[in-house]
Amino acid sequence: MSQEPSIGLIGSGSWATALAKILTDKGNPLRWWIRSAASVQHFLQRRHNPAYLSSVNFDTSLLTLDTDVSVIVRDADLVVLAVPSAYMEETLSVLPADAFRGKKVISAVKGILPVGHRLLNDYLEERFHVPLSDYFTIMGPCHAEEVAAEKLSYLTFSGIDPAATARIAQRFNTPYLNTVVNDDVYGVQYAAVLKNIYALGAGIAHGLEYGDNFLSVLIANSADEMASFLRRVGARNMEVGVHHLIPGVSQSPLRKTANYAASVYLGDLLVTCYSLYSRNRTFGNMIGKGYSVRAAQLEMNMVAEGYNASRSLFEINKEIGADMPIASAVYRILWEGLPPGEAFRRMEGGLI
Ligand SMILES: NC(=O)c1ccc[n+]([C@@H]2O[C@H](COP(=O)([O-])OP(=O)(O)OC[C@H]3O[C@@H](n4cnc5c(N)ncnc54)[C@H](O)[C@@H]3O)[C@@H](O)[C@H]2O)c1
Numbered sequence: 274m275s276q277e278p279s280i281g282l283i284g285s286g287s288w289a290t291a292l293a294k295i296l297t298d299k300g301n302p303l304r305w306w307i308r309s310a311a312s313v314q315h316f317l318q319r320r321h322n323p324a325y326l327s328s329v330n331f332d333t334s335l336l337t338l339d340t341d342v343s344v345i346v347r348d349a350d351l352v353v354l355a356v357p358s359a360y361m362e363e364t365l366s367v368l369p370a371d372a373f374r375g376k377k378v379i380s381a382v383k384g385i386l387p388v389g390h391r392l393l394n395d396y397l398e399e400r401f402h403v404p405l406s407d408y409f410t411i412m413g414p415c416h417a418e419e420v421a422a423e424k425l426s427y428l429t430f431s432g433i434d435p436a437a438t439a440r441i442a443q444r445f446n447t448p449y450l451n452t453v454v455n456d457d458v459y460g461v462q463y464a465a466v467l468k469n470i471y472a473l474g475a476g477i478a479h480g481l482e483y484g485d486n487f488l489s490v491l492i493a494n495s496a497d498e499m500a501s502f503l504r505r506v507g508a509r510n511m512e513v514g515v516h517h518l519i520p521g522v523s524q525s526p527l528r529k530t531a532n533y534a535a536s537v538y539l540g541d542l543l544v545t546c547y548s549l550y551s552r553n554r555t556f557g558n559m560i561g562k563g564y565s566v567r568a569a570q571l572e573m574n575m576v577a578e579g580y581n582a583s584r585s586l587f588e589i590n591k592e593i594g595a596d597m598p599i600a601s602a603v604y605r606i607l608w609e610g611l612p613p614g615e616a617f618r619r620m621e622g623g624l625i
């Protein structure tokens with residue numbers, strides 16, 4: 274009987290813990306990198322993560338825990354990365370350049386690397402020579418807290434080889450988790466980065482005491498802005514060609530467009546803008562209420578990816594050239610100190 278590829282998980286925050294629950298509920302043995310030795314001890318004694326989703330109890334017979342990321346990567350065929358993007362380079366810095374050779378890497382990261390403003394696949398290709406054909410993503414509207422409560426959720430798995438992507442998705446499919454497969458590897462990652470910025474904007478609007486009527490207008494315009502950016506990225510990829518990243522594989526990652534009403538695009542924008550679980554919305558709400566960025570960060574034990582992303586997107590869009598008044602307003606509030614009320618007043622008149 275052929276053995277299934279082994280799975281390693283890197284990260285121990287809310288999302289990594291939710292993914293560990295999904296994978297072990299499905300019966301997958303899991304090699305799991307947890308940053309702190311104290312957390313590993315707690316896990317083994319008490320069967321849960323002391324800091325995140327602590328209501329989730331694990332079958333520890335399925336878990337091999339280690340604080341050494343190189344051990345987990347070495348022993349896994351499929352490596353799931355679920356560390357906030359700002360800590361990714363530091364976390365992987367101990368690995369040699371060939372650490373991922375022959376392995377498949379699955380990103381659950383909804384952020385962009387702040388140094389160099391790179392998507393994770395571009396960084397992995399450059400630093401570890403991971404080809405796009407070995408790179409997959411897990412995106413879609415899904416809060417870790419609802420996974421912990423086994424509320425029905427949908428996750429989209431993306432990769433340029435549909436059969437390989439479907440095989441990976443199948444390892445995660447559980448009664449409370451439906452999986453969708455798509456091939457728009459670049460688009461889903463940019464959509465995830467953008468929805469965090471727009472959720473920050475929605476939170477700021479709430480903090481400024483705009484009502485539900487305005488919020489719906491803001492989100493509808495955000496969806497339009499996102500689609501326009503994604504179409505331009507698609508067109509740019511067609512022009513410059515990302516073929517060199519994809520030896521012998523289809524043209525799919527060069528696609529110009531996709532169904533942007535699908536859950537991995539619009540759905541994730543909606544849940545992040547509306548859900549009280551959203552860290553980005555929560556962070557934005559504090560900014561709208563007058564907290565400084567530093568004070569808002571100190572209030573949270575979790576990471577709002579949209580903060581760094583707003584700056585990266587602002588830089589990337591200098592090349593892409595999409596019209597992005599909402600993302601630009603969020604950037605100016607967070608990075609240039611423009612008062613939120615003034616930024617929103619300037620933006621209001623342009624919304625449709
Ligand atoms: N939380 C969710 O519901 C959810 C859902 C989908 C995707 N994601 C994505 O998953 C990724 C991970 O986010 P999360 O929600 O698990 O994080 P989190 O906000 O719950 O926790 C912060 C994480 O950062 C880690 N950390 C802190 N300092 C670190 C350091 N110096 N080096 C390495 N790690 C450090 C902590 O150990 C913890 O794992 C993000 O890209 C996020 O967008 C999160």
Ligand SMILES: O=P(O)(O)OC[C@H](O)CO
Binds near residue numbers: 469554
């Ligand atoms: O809590 P947020 O704002 O980081 O959002 C988490 C997930 O991306 C929602 O799908």
